[in-house]
Amino acid sequence: MRSIAIKELLAKQPLGDTVEVNGWVKTFRSNRFIALNDGSTIQNIQCVVDFEKFDESILKKITTGAALKIKGQLVESQGKGQSVEIQTEDIFVHGTADPDTYPIQPKKHSLEFLREKAHLRVRTNTFSAIMRVRSVLSFAVHSYFQQNGFYYMHPPIITGSDAEGAGEMFRVTTLDSKNPPMNEDGEVDFGEDFFGKEANLTVSGQLEAETYAMGLGKVYTFGPTFRAENSNTSRHLAEFWMIEPEMAFYDLDANMDLAEDFIKFTIRYVLDHCQEDLVFLEKRLLDEEKSKPQHERSEMTLIEKLKFVVDNNFKRVTYTEAIDILRNSKPNKKKKFQFLINEWGADLQSEHERFLVEKHFKCPVILFDYPADIKAFYMRLNEDGKTVRAMDVLFPGIGEIAGGSQREERLEVLQQKIKALDIEEEELWWYLDLRRFGTAVHSGFGLGFERLVQFATGMGNIRDVIPYPRTPQNAEF
Numbered sequence: 002m003r004s005i006a007i008k009e010l011l012a013k014q015p016l017g018d019t020v021e022v023n024g025w026v027k028t029f030r031s032n033r034f035i036a037l038n039d040g041s042t043i044q045n046i047q048c049v050v051d052f053e054k055f056d057e058s059i060l061k062k063i064t065t066g067a068a069l070k071i072k073g074q075l076v077e078s079q080g081k082g083q084s085v086e087i088q089t090e091d092i093f094v095h096g097t098a099d100p101d102t103y104p105i106q107p108k109k110h111s112l113e114f115l116r117e118k119a120h121l122r123v124r125t126n127t128f129s130a131i132m133r134v135r136s137v138l139s140f141a142v143h144s145y146f147q148q149n150g151f152y153y154m155h156p157p158i159i160t161g162s163d164a165e166g167a168g169e170m171f172r173v174t175t176l177d178s179k180n181p182p183m184n185e186d187g188e189v190d191f192g193e194d195f196f197g198k199e200a201n202l203t204v205s206g207q208l209e210a211e212t213y214a215m216g217l218g219k220v221y222t223f224g225p226t227f228r229a230e231n232s233n234t235s236r237h238l239a240e241f242w243m244i245e246p247e248m249a250f251y252d253l254d255a256n257m258d259l260a261e262d263f264i265k266f267t268i269r270y271v272l273d274h275c276q277e278d279l280v281f282l283e284k285r286l287l288d289e290e291k292s293k294p295q296h297e298r299s300e301m302t303l304i305e306k307l308k309f310v311v312d313n314n315f316k317r318v319t320y321t322e323a324i325d326i327l328r329n330s331k332p333n334k335k336k337k338f339q340f341l342i343n344e345w346g347a348d349l350q351s352e353h354e355r356f357l358v359e360k361h362f363k364c365p366v367i368l369f370d371y372p373a374d375i376k377a378f379y380m381r382l383n384e385d386g387k388t389v390r391a392m393d394v395l396f397p398g399i400g401e402i403a404g405g406s407q408r409e410e411r412l413e414v415l416q417q418k419i420k421a422l423d424i425e426e427e428e429l430w431w432y433l434d435l436r437r438f439g440t441a442v443h444s445g446f447g448l449g450f451e452r453l454v455q456f457a458t459g460m461g462n463i464r465d466v467i468p469y470p471r472t473p474q475n476a477e478f
């Protein structure tokens with residue numbers, strides 16, 4: 002007999018049939034009711050056990066966390082809380098879970114506790130729901146781009162180009178750390194290293210994606226990126242997944258349109274495909290917020306927030322307008338911001354981004370035309386000579402969810418910029434070639450996948466939306 006996934010069983014409800022399911026025990030009440038879950042859905046199947054029919058030695062093994070195979074007839078449930086249940090005829094114990102040592106008991110565990118048990122936390126309702134949403138969301142990402150004429154491109158994970166943001170990178174080396182080869186200047190000789198030069202894990206596939214957009218037209222990447230920034234925040238990981246679309250012949254306006262349309266599509270997709278998990282996560286969030294002071298609670302529930310994003314236009318505002326708003330804002334005047342906004346040119350911190358989104362506009366915001374000095378070298382210079390065609394998409398509860406720009410397509414302008422920043426032109430010879438051969442207006446952005454998952458699930462800490470978070474001082478598992 003073939004086993005059936007609980008999700009499928011509950012969808013079909015073949016009343017009267019003898020069925021077989023596998024799963025882990027959530028609870029075993031009154032020596033009679035097993036709530037079994039197999040991860041296919043947040044719903045459990047109730048298996049009713051007639052304890053007179055089974056040996057005490059078997060019943061003893063049915064504890065929370067044990068893996069079982071159960072066979073029996075599917076019948077309408079007598080109790081409330083479920084429409085169907087299995088009248089258990091056969092129990093096979095795949096593996097027991099000693100209640101004295103199994104850490105995931107049927108009670109509320111803190112998210113911090115569960116982070117230390119990351120190998121078992123997916124057996125909780127919260128984490129199985131998050132990880133199902135994460136999976137559906139990744140599929141939505143691919144669906145969107147594949148439906149809209151983009152090609153999936155795999156940028157290198159090991160990169161030899163250090164112009165992207167040196168200092169924040171993880172080095173990749175096979176040199177003997179105890180006894181590395183040295184050059185005449187007394188420095189480590191990376192010429193002897195595996196690649197014959199310094200190599201690092203990528204912080205972004207953008208530059209390589211640009212080269213592919215200038216041949217395939219529209220491409221996107223979706224892969225792991227690595228940043229050795231020492232920021233212990235609820236929005237930063239040392240290893241995270243980034244989505245980077247890059248489009249030839251797109252200007253900044255088209256880029257903003259795409260970012261908005263893409264994000265809305267993925268959220269709508271989750272609303273359409275993850276109803277049960279979202280209902281659960283919404284309730285979890287409401288419970289969590291009960292312990293917060295009134296003014297910190299959100300005005301909308303999780304599902305309302307998701308619908309709001311799908312149904313409303315993102316507000317597009319220039320950096321200059323944003324600075325005016327911030328300079329005259331209450332928290333700035335009352336010196337409540339940690340970083341006060343005094344003048345044009347200031348870099349925006351997450352407290353400012355969140356003020357604009359959560360307090361001022363009360364909707365997602367796309368800020369654009371930032372000062373050139375606070376943005377990357379490859380962004381296209383505006384006619385004013387001081388701002389660049391950059392954009393950041395800001396989300397409630399998250400801050401920056403995506404950042405992008407129209408790229409500088411003019412060779413001389415880019416060369417000047419590189420020179421001013423003291424970057425070696427040779428480092429970027431291939432990137433400059435794009436401006437030498439068939440250059441064109443092009444644009445793209447990078448969106449942190451975990452921040453999108455955070456938004457979709459309402460989770461406050463990015464460590465809880467990736468299976469095994471990598472953060473400073475932490476690479477267990």
Ligand code: ATP
Pocket residue numbers: 228236237238239241243401402403404405447448449450451452
């Ligand atoms: P932030 O200002 O939030 O640190 P950033 O401006 O350094 O982000 P970008 O280089 O613009 O980030 O990267 C593009 C996107 O990748 C960001 O908008 C964000 O969603 C995501 N991202 C950046 N750094 C991290 C990180 N350390 N962990 C998770 N996601 C990240």
Ligand code: MN
Pocket residue numbers: 393401403404405
């Ligand atoms: Mn950014």
